[in-house]
Amino acid sequence: MNERKVTVARAGIRKSLALTDAKAIIEDRSYEVNLRRITPWSVSFLLNGTVFHVSCIRVTRLPSGEADVEVLINGTYVKYRISDHRAELLKSMLKTLPGSTGDFEIRAPMPGLVSRIECAPGNSVEPGTGILILEAMKMENEIRASSRGTVKEIRVRQGQNVEKNEVLAVLETT
Amino acid sequence: MERRIQKVLVANRGEIAVRILRTCRDMGIRTVAVFADPDRSALHVELADEAYALDGVTAAESYLDQEKILAIAGKASVDAIHPGYGYLSENHAFAAAVEKAGIRFIGPPSKAIALLGEKTAARKLARSLGIPMVQGSADAFIKAEDALACAEGLRFPLLLKAAAGGGGKGMRIVHDRKEFVSAFKMASSEAQKAFGDPRVYVERYLANPHHVEIQILADTSGRVVYFPERDCSLQRRHQKLVEESPSPIVDSDLRKRMGEVAASLAGAAGYFNAGTVEFLVDDERKFYFLEVNTRLQVEHPVTEAVTGFDLLKEQILVAEGHPLSFRQEDVPLRGHALECRIYAEDPANDFFPSTGKLNLFQPPSGPGVRVDTGAREGDMVDVHFDPLLAKVITHGSDRREALQRMSRALQEFTVAGVHTTIPFCKYILESSIFVEARHTTQLINKGVLQDFLNQSLDTVILDAAAIGSALLESEQRVEGTLVGRETRAAWRSRRKEQYR
Numbered sequence: 001m002n003e004r005k006v007t008v009a010r011a012g013i014r015k016s017l018a019l020t021d022a023k024a025i026i027e028d029r030s031y032e033v034n035l036r037r038i039t040p041w042s043v044s045f046l047l048n049g050t051v052f053h054v055s056c057i058r059v060t061r062l063p064s065g066e067a068d069v070e071v072l073i074n075g076t077y078v079k080y081r082i083s084d085h086r087a088e089l090l091k092s093m094l095k096t097l098p099g100s101t102g103d104f105e106i107r108a109p110m111p112g113l114v115s116r117i118e119c120a121p122g123n124s125v126e127p128g129t130g131i132l133i134l135e136a137m138k139m140e141n142e143i144r145a146s147s148r149g150t151v152k153e154i155r156v157r158q159g160q161n162v163e164k165n166e167v168l169a170v171l172e173t174t
Numbered sequence: 175m176e177r178r179i180q181k182v183l184v185a186n187r188g189e190i191a192v193r194i195l196r197t198c199r200d201m202g203i204r205t206v207a208v209f210a211d212p213d214r215s216a217l218h219v220e221l222a223d224e225a226y227a228l229d230g231v232t233a234a235e236s237y238l239d240q241e242k243i244l245a246i247a248g249k250a251s252v253d254a255i256h257p258g259y260g261y262l263s264e265n266h267a268f269a270a271a272v273e274k275a276g277i278r279f280i281g282p283p284s285k286a287i288a289l290l291g292e293k294t295a296a297r298k299l300a301r302s303l304g305i306p307m308v309q310g311s312a313d314a315f316i317k318a319e320d321a322l323a324c325a326e327g328l329r330f331p332l333l334l335k336a337a338a339g340g341g342g343k344g345m346r347i348v349h350d351r352k353e354f355v356s357a358f359k360m361a362s363s364e365a366q367k368a369f370g371d372p373r374v375y376v377e378r379y380l381a382n383p384h385h386v387e388i389q390i391l392a393d394t395s396g397r398v399v400y401f402p403e404r405d406c407s408l409q410r411r412h413q414k415l416v417e418e419s420p421s422p423i424v425d426s427d428l429r430k431r432m433g434e435v436a437a438s439l440a441g442a443a444g445y446f447n448a449g450t451v452e453f454l455v456d457d458e459r460k461f462y463f464l465e466v467n468t469r470l471q472v473e474h475p476v477t478e479a480v481t482g483f484d485l486l487k488e489q490i491l492v493a494e495g496h497p498l499s500f501r502q503e504d505v506p507l508r509g510h511a512l513e514c515r516i517y518a519e520d521p522a523n524d525f526f527p528s529t530g531k532l533n534l535f536q537p538p539s540g541p542g543v544r545v546d547t548g549a550r551e552g553d554m555v556d557v558h559f560d561p562l563l564a565k566v567i568t569h570g571s572d573r574r575e576a577l578q579r580m581s582r583a584l585q586e587f588t589v590a591g592v593h594t595t596i597p598f599c600k601y602i603l604e605s606s607i608f609v610e611a612r613h614t615t616q617l618i619n620k621g622v623l624q625d626f627l628n629q630s631l632d633t634v635i636l637d638a639a640a641i642g643s644a645l646l647e648s649e650q651r652v653e654g655t656l657v658g659r660e661t662r663a664a665w666r667s668r669r670k671e672q673y674r
Contacts, residue, residue: 004648008640011628017640026637033641040650041533041590047638054642055534055590059650067651069643070593075585076631077597078639079522082647 006084063128086141103152106131106143106169108162117158118142123151131169132156149173176495179203179254179278183247184222186258187237188548189565190472191218194256197486206250208243210236212556217548224250232558237261240268247277254278254493260560263469264291264340280493282468286445290466293337294375300463303442305435307463308454310377318358325354325376334358336365337373340467342412344368347379382614383454385409386421386461388436389477391488392446393498400433401477402507408602410525410618416599417473417513419480422573422611423455432461439466447492448474448485472515472565475544479511479569510573512580514603516547518561520593522627527561528593530554535563538586542569542579555592563594573611577603601626 004019018025024033024047034046042055057070057077065087070079086109116133119125125145132154134141153170156162181204184194191207195218198205207222211231219225226246228236236242238261247255255272257263257279269284281287290296294314300307309328314337315321325332334357336344344365346357358374366372389401405421406414420429436451443466450471452464474485483505491499520528535551547564555561566583570576584600602622607613631639 004644006644008643010636015640017644019641019644024637024641026640029633029637031637031641035645038645038649040646042588043642043645043649045638045641045645047634047641050634050638052638052642053588054639054646055588056646056650057590057593058530059647067647069647071639071643071646072588072590072597073635073639073642075581075587075597075600076629076635077521077601077626078631078636078643079627080640080643082644 004084006082007088009081009083010079104147104149104171104173105167106145106171108134108164108166108168109141109143110134111164112141112162114156114158114160114162114168117154117156119151119154121151121153125149125151125171134162134168143168145171147171147173179280179490179494181206181250181252181254182280182490183208183243183250183252183255184218184258185237185243185255185262186260187213187216187218187559188562189546190258190260190470190548192221192548193546194258194486195221197484197490200484201487201490203490206246206252208237208246210558212554212558216553217550226250233261240265240271244271244275247272248275252277254280254490256280256489257469259469259472264467266291278493280447280489281470282445282447282449286443287468289443290445290449290468291338293335293339293465294373296466297375297463299442300439303435303438305439305463306461308377308380311375314373314375315358316362316373318355318362321358321374321376322351322354328376328378331379331381333377333379334361334374335377336361336369336371337375338369338371339365340465344374345412380454380456380462382616383407383456384421384423385414385452385464385615386424386432386455387450387452387467387471388432389448389450389471389474389485390436390440390445391448391485391492391498392440393492394446394495395497396441396444396446397498398437398440398445399498399500399502399505400437401483401505402480403429403432404473404476406473407613407615408608408617409615414473415515415517415595415618416603416608417476418573418576419476419511420507421455423459428455428459428461435461435463439463448489472562473513475546475565475567476511476513479544479567480508481506482508509569509571510576511567511569512573512576512603513565513567514580514584514599515562515595516564516566516587516589516599517595518555518563518592519595521595521598521623522593524623525595527555527557529556530592532563532589533591534588536586536588537564538566538583540579540583540586542576543567543583544569545583563589577609598626601629 006017008015024031031047036044044053054071054073060068066083068081112134115135118130129145131143149171152172155167182198183206184191195205205222207219207225208228209219210228228242230236262268266284266288269279272279311324330350332348334346344361346361348354348357361374362372385406386403392398402420404417404419406417408416448470450467453461455461518528519525532553537545544567549563568576568579587596
């Protein structure tokens with residue numbers, strides 16, 4: 001079924017959170033979530049029968065793919081850093097990047113379907129420039145360049161299924 | 175000589191403009207609003223009978239431009255101008271220009287503004303009346319060396335203050351001699367920038383005072399009444415955040431003594447209309463004169479709540495030339511009132527203004543709750559103007575009930591899109607130090623802010639916040655980007671079912 005797994009962190013404490021249909025599992029605690037109303041700015045739900053109203057002060061997206069979400073819950077301020085599966089992968093990929101110049105391969109962080117290619121050989125890219133869209137786990141994930149350079153090769157076609165770690169593109173970094 | 179006011183120009187914006195317009199309407203007076211470019215669709219413009227553009231973006235080009243405002247007043251044939259607070263409200267030259275144009279200034283006479291607005295002149299007047307004040311220099315100085323020579327007899331720490339000052343600008347605490355000259359120069363240059371007057375005077379610095387002030391109202395015949403005190407000890411960056419009346423540290427004897435002192439000062443200054451005399455009160459409940467604010471203050475609604483008066487209406491009646499319709503003994507003190515200032519500021523970022531769009535703005539209501547605001551959902555909060563979005567005022571039969579109502583009101587107040595002081599005010603008001611009224615003007619410091627940001631909360635609240643955060647993060651992401659469509663679709667289809 002539809003499931004979304006994220007890690008939430010506040011004041012140095014990280015918790016795993018899994019949202020499925022009408023359930024939320026946080027660490028070893030399980031809740032019935034009865035969603036009443038949701039807009040981009042506020043959400044009301046019942047949690048095991050208790051009413052909660054959460055409004056969004058601000059979402060700040062970080063280059064790592066994580067997001068800082070600041071909310072008001074019943075008049076109290078709470079800030080969480082949210083990191084999902086893709087952000088974790090992106091972070092681990094960023095860590096293994098070579099800092100020097102030369103050819104650099106962009107690999108699939110997970111198995112999936114190449115749903116769109118956003119650049120062509122010869123294009124110059126900046127950190128964050130989209131290379132292609134990889135559809136996986138019913139989510140579209142943009143694979144982005146992590147350093148400045150030129151696209152040397154695109155190794156996949158639109159519609160192609162790829163395995164984890166398969167080379168998608170090669171960048172010549174400068 | 176009594177003469178009815180027919181039409182008032184409100185030379186201000188935001189919540190105070192709205193508040194003034196409402197009382198004018200109550201009294202059947204026609205109203206004229208003025209607006210800067212970013213305020214074209216602001217609430218205060220809609221609540222007026224007529225509105226005219228100031229054709230400017232910044233405060234200096236708009237609400238501070240005397241000539242533009244006087245020209246509009248002439249064109250619209252108003253017979254009075256209310257300046258609100260801030261902007262031109264304590265500018266004696268503006269008040270004089272209004273008087274000269276044959277228009278009534280709803281406030282004190284320009285001479286009293288000039289006399290009391292100059293801090294050292296006000297201190298001299300107070301000293302001549304035997305009013306207690308914090309030890310300090312009689313005069314203000316341009317040169318740091320002259321100020322230091324005068325400060326020789328005083329014990330450190332000292333406080334340097336701009337002679338033309340207010341709002342914490344041109345103010346510095348000096349802990350020892352070594353820091354004096356450089357601190358003086360900084361205060362002086364800040365004062366020059368903020369007020370066009372570099373003079374600074376020296377006071378002994380009281381470490382942990384309470385800020386208590388007395389609202390006065392005087393008519394043109396010189397009769398003065400005073401109202402129950404307001405305690406404004408909860409401050410950040412020398413600016414008030416929470417106010418209450420009565421003060422939890424003032425008893426009826428002290429109230430009477432402070433009130434009589436305030437009234438005597440107003441009488442000696444030839445004051446009429448509304449004003450506020452500010453004092454510091456130390457741990458031994460000794461009080462010291464601080465300064466006079468020659469305007470209606472932000473926190474006036476707490477006084478209205480405990481006395482039942484509409485101070486704006488009283489201001490207009492005085493400006494029309496009516497004698498006060500009540501005596502000192504007719505001023506009641508009923509229950510307790512609190513005010514929280516809701517600023518678009520980020521407590522986590524040292525209370526710096528937070529700008530953005532008010533994606534949600536839903537003020538509270540209910541028993542004992544009043545909200546004064548000039549903001550509406552969808553408004554942009556920008557850098558040009560004061561970040562005060564709203565004031566929440568609660569009234570109860572006692573302090574406890576007023577506090578309970580404030581907690582509830584702040585919990586109901588929903589704002590999205592900018593940071594506000596709502597959660598910080600709620601946190602402070604529920605702290606034992608505030609509940610037990612042990613706070614002073616020094617309460618808000620870095621430690622308190624850290625405690626606020628890392629406050630321990632029930633697991634279920636934190637879990638609910640985590641679920642809400644994850645949902646909102648995903649809901650916002652789909653607005654403009656590629657990812658998360660499936661999750662959104664799933665939640666959306668379920669949402670439809672649950673609506674039924």
